[in-house]
Amino acid sequence: HDIPRDVGDFRLVDRKVIRALAQMKTPNPYLRGMIASIGFRQTGIEYERDARVAGHSKFGLSRLVRLGLTAVLNHSSVPVRMASIIGIAMLAVASLGALYFILLKFLQPGLPQGLASIHVLVLFGIGLQSLLLGIIGEYILRIYLMLRSEPLAIIDRSLNIAPSERVL
Numbered sequence: 248h249d250i251p252r253d254v255g256d257f258r259l260v261d262r263k264v265i266r267a268l269a270q271m272k273t274p275n276p277y278l279r280g281m282i283a284s285i286g287f288r289q290t291g292i293e294y295e296r297d298a299r300v301a302g303h304s305k306f307g308l309s310r311l312v313r314l315g316l317t318a319v320l321n322h323s324s325v326p327v328r329m330a331s332i333i334g335i336a337m338l339a340v341a342s343l344g345a346l347y348f349i350l351l352k353f354l355q356p357g358l359p360q361g362l363a364s365i366h367v368l369v370l371f372g373i374g375l376q377s378l379l380l381g382i383i384g385e386y387i388l389r390i391y392l393m394l395r396s397e398p399l400a401i402i403d404r405s406l407n408i409a410p411s412e413r414v415l
Contacts, residue, residue: 250283280322331381337374
């Protein structure tokens with residue numbers, strides 16, 4: 248589920264949401280993302296926030312950066328997938344560079360040797376490492392998602408089934 252934009256941490260929540268949040272065992276909780284990931288219906292109330300009248304915020308830049316990193320790393324697979332995308336792009340550039348230098352070698356045999364091949368090989372190696380890092384990251388991401396302890400389903404009520412018989 249997408250995290251709603253411009254949503255603060257101040258909210259009214261139902262007891263069902265609190266129970267579902269209590270089931271999550273997250274070492275670095277990000278409340279906005281956790282509530283969105285549970286999947287309950289949400290309604291926002293828009294209002295204009297007045298500027299602070301007195302004092303200044305004690306939530307400094309470093310804490311804002313940590314909060315942003317927690318939000319991105321807990322609720323997005325984009326950083327992991329970027330390694331794969333960068334790796335594929337670098338492999339493509341290295342392949343195009345190799346083709347270019349091979350054609351150039353046939354068209355102009357008198358060019359100096361060695362420098363272009365070293366550049367292409369280094370770029371190819373970096374691209375391959377990035378791609379493999381992205382693949383390993385995908386595995387780690389899937390393990391993390393399994394261990395995150397999010398409930399598979401939230402049972403509001405059941406008919407003719409005892410709580411001890413509910414197995415998901």
